[in-house]
Amino acid sequence: xxxxxxxxxxxxxxxxxxxxxxxxxxxxxxxxxxxxxxxxxxxxxxxxxxxxxxxxxxxxxxxxxxxxxxxxxxxxxxxxxxxxxxxxxxxxxxxxxxxxxxxxxxxxxxxxxxxxxxxxxxxxxxxxxxxxxxxxxxxxxxxxxxxxxxxxxxxxxxxxxxxxxxxxxxxxxxxxxxxxxxxxxxxxxxxxxxxxxxxxxxxxxxxxxxxxxxxxxxxxxxxxxxxxxxxxxxxxxxxxxxxxxx
Amino acid sequence: xxxxxxxxxxxxxxxxxxxxxxxxxxxxxxxxxxxxxxxxxxxxxxxxxxxxxxxxxxxxxxxxxxxxxxxxxxxxxxxxxxxxxxxxxxxxxxxxxxxxxxxxxxxxxxxxxxxxxxxxxxxxxxxxxxxxxxxxxxxxxxxxxxxxxxxxxxxxxxxxxxxxxxxxxxxxxxxxxxxxxxxxxxxxxxxxxxxxxxxxxxxxxxxxxxxxxxx
Numbered sequence: 145x146x147x148x149x150x151x152x153x154x155x156x157x158x159x160x161x162x163x164x165x166x167x168x169x170x171x172x173x174x175x176x177x178x179x180x181x182x183x184x185x186x187x188x189x190x191x192x193x194x195x196x197x198x199x200x201x202x203x204x205x206x207x208x209x210x211x212x213x214x215x216x217x218x219x220x221x222x223x224x225x226x227x228x229x230x231x232x233x234x235x236x237x238x239x240x241x242x243x244x245x246x247x248x249x250x251x252x253x254x255x256x257x258x259x260x261x262x263x264x265x266x267x268x269x270x271x272x273x274x275x276x277x278x279x280x281x282x283x284x285x286x287x288x289x290x291x292x293x294x295x296x297x298x299x300x301x302x303x304x305x306x307x308x309x310x311x312x313x314x315x316x317x318x319x320x321x322x323x324x325x326x327x328x329x330x331x332x333x334x335x336x337x338x339x340x341x342x343x344x345x346x347x348x349x350x351x352x353x354x355x356x357x358x359x360x361x362x363x364x365x366x367x368x369x370x371x372x373x374x375x376x377x378x379x380x381x382x383x384x385x386x387x388x389x390x
Numbered sequence: 391x392x393x394x395x396x397x398x399x400x401x402x403x404x405x406x407x408x409x410x411x412x413x414x415x416x417x418x419x420x421x422x423x424x425x426x427x428x429x430x431x432x433x434x435x436x437x438x439x440x441x442x443x444x445x446x447x448x449x450x451x452x453x454x455x456x457x458x459x460x461x462x463x464x465x466x467x468x469x470x471x472x473x474x475x476x477x478x479x480x481x482x483x484x485x486x487x488x489x490x491x492x493x494x495x496x497x498x499x500x501x502x503x504x505x506x507x508x509x510x511x512x513x514x515x516x517x518x519x520x521x522x523x524x525x526x527x528x529x530x531x532x533x534x535x536x537x538x539x540x541x542x543x544x545x546x547x548x549x550x551x552x553x554x555x556x557x558x559x560x561x562x563x564x565x566x567x568x569x570x571x572x573x574x575x576x577x578x579x580x581x582x583x584x585x586x587x588x589x590x591x592x593x594x595x596x597x598x599x600x601x602x603x604x605x
Contacts, residue, residue, distance in 0.1 A: 201505060227511040238506035242524045251520060252510035304510060 150176045151210075152308050152339050153198060158207035160193055167193050169363035170207070175308070175341055175356075180334045182350035182371075183343045185360035186385065191343045194360070195310050198341065199230040212307045228256070231301035232310040235317055237293040239285040239300070245272070246281040249300045256304070264303075271299040275329045291322030295329055302333075309333070311342035347374060347386065359385065391573055395564055399574070402560030403581045409545045409556055410585075412477045414538055417484025424489030425496060431514075439489070446486035451544055455479040455551040472555075476548040484541055491537060495530040496522060535593035539586045546582075557581055 153175040160168035167190045175181050183191040196202040197209060200216050200223055209216035212229040240248050249268035253259040259267070272278045275295040285293050294314055301309060311330065315323040327349050334340055334353050344350060350357050351371045359367040359382045367373055367382045377383040427439035446454070458479040462470050470478075499522045507517040549559030561578035565571045 199509060201509070223508075224511045224513070227509055230509075232509045234502065234506065236502060238502045240503065240506070240521055240525075242528070251507075252512070255516050255520065256511040300510070 152177050152179075152212055153341065154208075154210045155194070155198070156208040158194070158197060158209060159205045160190070160197060160202060161205050167363055168197070168204070171360075171363070171365055172207075173358055173365055173368060175339060177339055178337045179355045180340045180353055181342070181356045181358060182354035183341065183358045183360060184345070184347070184350055184385070185366075189360040190363040191360045192312055195232075195312050195341060195343050198310060199232055200226060201232075224256070228304065229307040230310060231304055231306035231308070232312065233294070233297050233301055233314050235313040237285070237290070237297045237317075239293055239297055241285050243284075244281065245277070245283050245285070245288070245296050248285070248296060249303045252300065252304045267303055268299070271302045272296075274302065274332075275299045276325075289322060290318050291325045294318065294322075294326045298326075298329055298333075308339040308341065311340065311344070313343050313345065315344070315346060350374065361385075391577065395568075395574075396577070398560050398564060399557065399577055399581060402555060402557035402578070403585065405554065405556035405559075406542065406545050406582075407585065409473070409476055409480060409548060409554070410538075410542045412473075413480035413484050413541050413545070416477065417481040417541075418488055420481060420485035421488030421492060424485055425492035426518075428489065428493040429496060443486045443490055446482060447490070451479070451483050451547050452551060454483055455547055458482075459552045472548075472552045476545070476552055476554045480541065480545065480548070483544070484537070487537060487540075488534065491533050492526070492530055495526040495533075498529055499525045532593050532597045535589055535596065539589050539593075542585050542589070543582060 151174050155174070156172050158168050158171045159166070169190075171190070171194050173181075183194065185191045193202055197204050198211060198216065200221060204217060207217065211226060214226040214229065215221060216226060239245075240251070243251065246265065246268050249271060250259075250261070250264040253264040253267060254261060269278060269281060272281060275298055277292060277295055277299065280288060280292065280296070285296065288296065297314075314330075315326050318326060323346070327346060330340070330342070330349075331353050342354075351374050354371050357369065357371050357373055358365055359373070359377075359379075361367075361379075361381045367377065367379050373382065374386050377386060424439050424443060427435050428443070430436050430439070455476065459470065459472070459475040462468060462475075503521055503525065504517060507521040512520070545556055546558035548554040549556055549562060553559060557578050561574045564574045568574070
């Protein structure tokens, strides 16, 4: 099918099985440039798996995914080209513990893009300032709070200048206060026009920041629409889900 | 014990030290290659490395030593110097154990670290060298130093088969002419201890240091 020029991410009837477990049962949705899409749903509904399929951390069994011109479903996909376009931030931060904050951020640009060290350093300080941690460049991850580590992880991803950023339950390991500081950074990114796909349990964030909300249930896109669907769900499943969540 | 006899033991200790260092250097390099082969994406490489390690770990060092010393002669290649044969046998032995220790340490680095590096677009080699190996190195230090102590003590096997002049061999020669096993083997034991103990202490200190950074 023809993908509109402004579409950055497009999933078409994606199926994924883990052995006998049918995790994704024909998932289709698309994300346009600058859009913030929140994927919500119960644990086990397949939302994280869908996200991980987008940058090919998981391979899919059927269907098609296109991301910024990369044919993600293609067996011969150039994964490194895909990952230049797609950044991801994980629930568990996954910073490199043996490197300083600065080195965590410059590793990608210097190794992958062959950026000169001085330029990478400047870029790193710039993205650190954007997440409000310019003074932590010389610290090691273990010296930072969870919220600060997650903001460094966002900065590390930003430094690769991706076309789209994926966020996989990035606040689920944080207490409410630290969650707030991470969400504030993400809100700022959204305001700056970054294309974002996030799996989240933060209903308030989905309601206030997302352009589109996707409710997944039993491996399918069960309900999809603007954030207003959270207030007026049409399916009983979403009604029950937001009833518990709000 | 005369000073001459004591000097002979010291010379033996020097032989032990030389053989140990050669073993650690060559066996270490081969062990690193084996560790890499054990986690290779290519299945035949993985299987071959695993089979080799199983074979070597299942062979007594004594037998390896004999094969390396007498093997070339029997095969018609000619005789090999004792040090060369001993180094070869010890290195083969050490590579199988170090390879397995290090493979375990590399795999102990959490999968999410590989993933994070992969998602930045790093190549497999870059991920290994810049993200995984530095972390594996910290894990590997205590067991590696521990195995180095094993190497020092196991060089004594060289004396049994080859007659390489290391500590145990010289102690044996002295005993053969004096019939005072307790004196000479006792002195040899003390010298082994003098070489091993600093390493053991160092290993303990490293462990404490590594745990401290985890706290």
